[in-house]
Amino acid sequence: MAPTPVPEPEWPVPRLSLRIEDLAHPGASIFLEAVNPLKALRAAVIASFTWLYTPATVPKKLAHSSCPRHAVHTLTLILRHMPGVAHATGGVNNKEIHFSLDYIAKSAGRARHEIQGVLTHETVHCFQYNALDSCPGGLIEGVADYVRLRTGFDPPHWKQKGGDDWDAGYETTAYFLAWLEERYGDGTVQELNARLNGVPYDARIFKRTTGRPVAKLWRIYCAHLEERGSQQRVD
Ligand SMILES: [Zn+2]
Incomplete structure (x- = not known):
């Protein structure tokens, strides 16, 4: 008999949104061609939950940290002209990830991998305990x-x-x-x-x-x- 598939945990994914401050910037088209913004952000959120928290379906006594942070209601990715790479900011309920269009343009050779990597790193900052x-x-x-x-x-x-x-x-x-x-x-x-x-x-x-x-x-x-x-x- 085939094993019963384990259902995907229902993680509390916040509302995701995207703002591109300069659509004419080369980094903007590289970003949009390299990734699907919804899938990329969602994957980054799920990765943060998966590696830092235990799904609510796991019995409490076996869980290290069974309750991921429900407090985050919205996560907004802002692509803009700025020095550096990226940073996460915001209050308890609303988080923002600012990501440099200039940096994305410079990473054109391996854009998908680098964008997903940076998004994952910054998204962890929105959900980890400190x-x-x-x-x-x-x-x-x-x-x-x-x-x-x-x-x-x-x-x-x-x-x-x-x-x-x-x-x-x-x-x-x-x-x-x-x-x-x-x-x-x-x-x-x-x-x-x-x-x-x-x-x-x-x-x-x-x-x-x-x-x-x-x-x-x-x-x-x-x-x-x-x-x-x-x-x-x-x-
Ligand atoms: Zn960091």
Whole structure:
């Protein structure tokens, strides 16, 4: 007998909207040719829920963070002329993602992949917990890039790196989080995110989740990277 298909969780996707401030900008046509705006934004929202929260259908005692953020009613993507790449802003109920048309124009060679990657990163900022704004920026950026990594929209220049700081942010922290998820089991990053909900940041969330303090985890991770690097050199 064929297994019963598992129904897709019904995530609380907010109303999605798009504003393009300069339709004549080359980045605008590259964007519209590369992605379907509704599908791209929806996928970014679903990715944020999937990797940071547990669907309501999972029994509460098994869920790390069963309730994604229902508070966000609208998510607006604004494509405009601006320096840099993108940022997320807005209040509790209404979020905005500002995305640079100039940057999109420069990414023409791999527009679809890069647009989806940036949208995923910024959308995570709209839904992740941030320890009442006291979470280190490196962890906030690391979680956003962790979701980008898990959805396969990581850019080709990303590399796993060790070094002094586990919270250097972006892909450095993202790969560290992915390693924690692999080593300590599915839901580890969900649990870390859940421990940033409504309380000030405390680095002991890593020990509470994995049994080890973050400095120790980072040392084990760096040793693992070194070992893997020397094995690759031997091969
Ligand atoms: Zn960011």
